[in-house]
Amino acid sequence: MIKYFSKLNNKSFEDKYLFIFFSIFPITFLLGNLLINLFLLLINIIFLIKLFKKNYDFNLENKILFYSLIFLFLSFLINLLFSDNFRLTYLRVLKFILIFGSILSFRQLILIYEKNELKKLYCLWSLTFSIVFFDIILELIFKKNIMGMSAIIPGRIASFSGNEMTIGHYFSAFSLFALSYFHLNFKKKNFGILIAIIFIIISFLIGERSNFVKTAISISLFILIVYEINLKYKVLSLSSIIIVFVLILNFNENYKIRYFNQFAKIITKDGINYYLDNSIYGAHYNVAKEIFKDNPIFGVGIKNYRIESFSKKYDDLDHKENDKRGNTHPHQTHYEFISETGLFGYSTFLTFILFSFGFFLKNYKKDKNLYQLSGMIYVLVALIPLLPSGSFFSTYTSGLFWINYAVMAGYIKK
Numbered sequence: 001m002i003k004y005f006s007k008l009n010n011k012s013f014e015d016k017y018l019f020i021f022f023s024i025f026p027i028t029f030l031l032g033n034l035l036i037n038l039f040l041l042l043i044n045i046i047f048l049i050k051l052f053k054k055n056y057d058f059n060l061e062n063k064i065l066f067y068s069l070i071f072l073f074l075s076f077l078i079n080l081l082f083s084d085n086f087r088l089t090y091l092r093v094l095k096f097i098l099i100f101g102s103i104l105s106f107r108q109l110i111l112i113y114e115k116n117e118l119k120k121l122y123c124l125w126s127l128t129f130s131i132v133f134f135d136i137i138l139e140l141i142f143k144k145n146i147m148g149m150s151a152i153i154p155g156r157i158a159s160f161s162g163n164e165m166t167i168g169h170y171f172s173a174f175s176l177f178a179l180s181y182f183h184l185n186f187k188k189k190n191f192g193i194l195i196a197i198i199f200i201i202i203s204f205l206i207g208e209r210s211n212f213v214k215t216a217i218s219i220s221l222f223i224l225i226v227y228e229i230n231l232k233y234k235v236l237s238l239s240s241i242i243i244v245f246v247l248i249l250n251f252n253e254n255y256k257i258r259y260f261n262q263f264a265k266i267i268t269k270d271g272i273n274y275y276l277d278n279s280i281y282g283a284h285y286n287v288a289k290e291i292f293k294d295n296p297i298f299g300v301g302i303k304n305y306r307i308e309s310f311s312k313k314y315d316d317l318d319h320k321e322n323d324k325r326g327n328t329h330p331h332q333t334h335y336e337f338i339s340e341t342g343l344f345g346y347s348t349f350l351t352f353i354l355f356s357f358g359f360f361l362k363n364y365k366k367d368k369n370l371y372q373l374s375g376m377i378y379v380l381v382a383l384i385p386l387l388p389s390g391s392f393f394s395t396y397t398s399g400l401f402w403i404n405y406a407v408m409a410g411y412i413k414k
Contacts (some may be wrong), residue, residue, distance in 0.1 A: 001384070006133070011112065011113075012055065013107075013409070014046045014049050014050050014053075014111075015050075015054065015108070015109075015112055016107055017042075017046055018043065018047075018108065018109055018115075019109060019113065021039055021042055021043050021046075021119065022043070022105075022106060022121060023107060023120065023121045023125070024124065024128075025039055025125045025129045025403065026124075026129070026403075027128055027149070027168055027172060028161040028163075028399075029396065029399060030111055030128075030170070030402065031111065031160075033395040033396060036395050036399050037095075037098070037395060040095075040098040040101075040102055040399075041098060041178070042100065043098075043101065043102045043105050044098050044101035044102065045104075046105065047101040047105045047108075048101075050108070052107075056104075056182060057099075057108070057110060057111060057402065058227050060106060060180060061412040061413070062104070062412075064359065065103070065104065065165055065409055065412065065413070066104065068101050068352060068355060068356065069103065069104070071348070071351075071352060072096075072204050072348060072349065072352045073093075073096055073097070073100060073312070075341070075344065075345050075348035076092070076093045076096055076302065076341075076345070077093060077341075078298070078345075079093075079298060079301060079302055079341050079342075079344075080093050080301070080302075081298065081343050082124050082298035082299075082301065083298075083300070083301025083302065083304060084300045084301050084307065084308065085144055085301060085303075085304050085307060086301075088301065088302070088303040088304055088306075088307075089301040089302045089303060091303075092260050092302045092393045093302070095393075095395070095398070096116065096402070099399075099402045102402070102406065103246060103402060103405065103406045104277050106212070106270070106406040106407070106409075106410050107406070107409060109121075109409050109410070110410040110411055111296060113348070114134075115334065117268065119184075119185075119256070119274070120372060122177060122180070122181045123181065125174060125177050125184070126177065126178040126181040127157070128174075129138065129171075129174045129175070129177070129178040130178070131297075132159060132167065132170065132171065132174075132318060133159065133171075133202065135158050135160065136157055136167065136171075136202060136205075137202075139151075139157050139159060140157065140205055145158065145159050146315040147160070149162055151165055151207075152165075153165065153207075154254040155207045155254030156207035156208070157205065157206045157207055159206075165206075165397065166209070166210070166390065167206060167208075167210065168203060168208030168211035168215070169208070169211050169390060169396070169400060170400070171199075171202070171203055171206060172203065172211045172214050172215040172218065172378070173216060173378060173400040173401075173403070173404060175199050175203070175215060175218070175219065176218055176219070176222055176374035176375075176378060177371060177372075177374050178199075179192065179196055179219070179222060179374070180370035180371050180373070180374050182195055183226065183357070183370060184370060192227065193223060193227060193229070193233075193237060193268060194227075196219050196222070196243055197237060197240060199215070199219055199244070200216050200220075200241060201221055201245075202214065203215035203216065203247070204216075204245060205248070207254075209388075210387045210388040210389065212217075213387060214381045214382065214384065214387065216377060216380045217381050217384075218377050221377050222373070222374065223374065226370065226402075228403075239317045242263070242294065242406065247260065250370055256267075260279070265348060265357060275318040277319070277320065278320055278321070280321050280324050281331055281332070281388050282319065282321065282393075283320075283322055283324055283325040283329050284309070284320050284327055284329075284330040284332070284335070285330060285335050286317060286322070286325065287309050287314050287317060287330070287334060288305065288309075288317045288330040288332075288335035288338065288339040289324040289335070289338075289339075290314055290317060291305065291309070291314075291339040292338040292339050292342065295342055296342055297342045297343055298341065298342040298344055298345065299337075299338065299339055299340045299341045299342035299345060300340055301337065301340060302340050302341065302393050303329075303340065303393055304326040304340055305327075305328070305329055305330055305336065305339050305340055306327070308339070309325055309326045309330070309395075310326040310328060328391065329390075329391035329392075329393075330392075331388045331389060331390075331391075332385075332386065332387070332388055332389055333382070333389050333392045334383075334385050335347075336391060336392050336393070337349055337392070338389035340393075353379070353383065356379075356405070356408070356409070357376070357379075357380070358402050359412070360372065360408050360409065360411075360412065361376070362412055362413060363412050364376065364411075367411060367413060369411045370407055371407050372407060372410070374404070374407065375404040375406070375407035375408030375409075375410075376408045377407060378401075378404040379404050379405055379408060380399065382401055382404075
């Protein structure tokens with residue numbers, strides 16, 4: 001490993017260590033929030049050293065990225081002033097400072113390292129992803145992963161995430177980077193499409209319904225944009241996936257319960273309304289709406305849903321699962337934003353995202369960089385309304401979102 005990084009010639013001490021920390025950053029998501037936060041802190045210390053030495057290039061593109069992040073940060077800062085619980089909110093606002101510095105630091109890597117040097121970074125990301133991939137296969141076959149752990153819920157895979165069972169989210173966040181790396185280095189269309197189909201099937205077998213949908217949409221978009229596929233090949237690929245899914249559902253009762261029974265209720269009864277009126281997730285969304293109605297401008301403050309959702313004033317809400325409404329977060333990014341940041345924070349965030357997409361899409365059309373495309377697709381799909389999600393302001397979920405955003409932003413060109 002040391003020999004691997006020692007080939008980074010003619011770079012400053014700070015730039016070498018930025019490269020190392022970002023190269024192994026995906027590993028931190030497998031080892032816990034403490035390590036994620038430690039790496040973010042170390043990256044920011046290096047970033048501050050570069051600023052102190054005036055070794056950071058504030059060109060026009062970097063200034064646009066810098067001021068757009070400041071724009072978003074100010075909205076979080078204003079949210080802090082109106083928070084029902086200052087302590088809960090200020091910790092997340094401080095966390096954004098670390099994310100802010102990390103995004104700008106990753107941008108610096110893209111500027112100073114050559115394409116063949118950056119290839120090493122994405123190679124390590126893909127290697128880490130591959131280890132997770134094979135660990136999932138092991139757990140599927142032997143019911144235990146490399147570390148001897150297994151899922152506590154039938155039809156789910158734990159892998160390195162243990163009892164949290166969030167490996168499907170990790171799989172979704174890094175699968176496109178792995179696909180991009182394989183495509184750029186093997187350059188065989190059939191191989192790339194086969195790997196993509198396998199990724200979709202493995203995501204299904206992980207058992208996280210929402211993350212499976214997001215992964216399937218992300219990979220499908222990637223294939224449609226990157227590969228020129230004739231109709232015959234599209235039908236063959238789709239048919240193969242459907243046949244595999246049917247066989248799995250037919251022979252495995254756990255997957256049948258998790259997928260078919262749930263989706264069948266939505267399709268055969270009253271569609272999305274049935275889902276919203278009868279599920280626990282629907283109860284979370286419902287109380288989030290009520291919290292928003294009571295605090296429409298600034299919300300109750302970031303991370304304060306966990307307090308407000310248990311408030312007795314919401315005991316009589318008309319929902320079949322209302323007694324289970326209380327939770328740490330509403331399990332949906334848009335509901336989390338409207339309840340905790342109000343119209344001000346939500347509209348600021350949407351403006352930030354729309355501006356980012358408009359700006360970065362223009363750049364992608366010029367360069368066709370697959371890693372930038374991967375980040376763009378993930379950020380877009382992660383924000384699909386109604387699909388359940390982790391807390392946007394948690395270390396794990398926000399880390400995965402913003403590392404994809406950092407790659408998307410990293411390839412800005414004039």
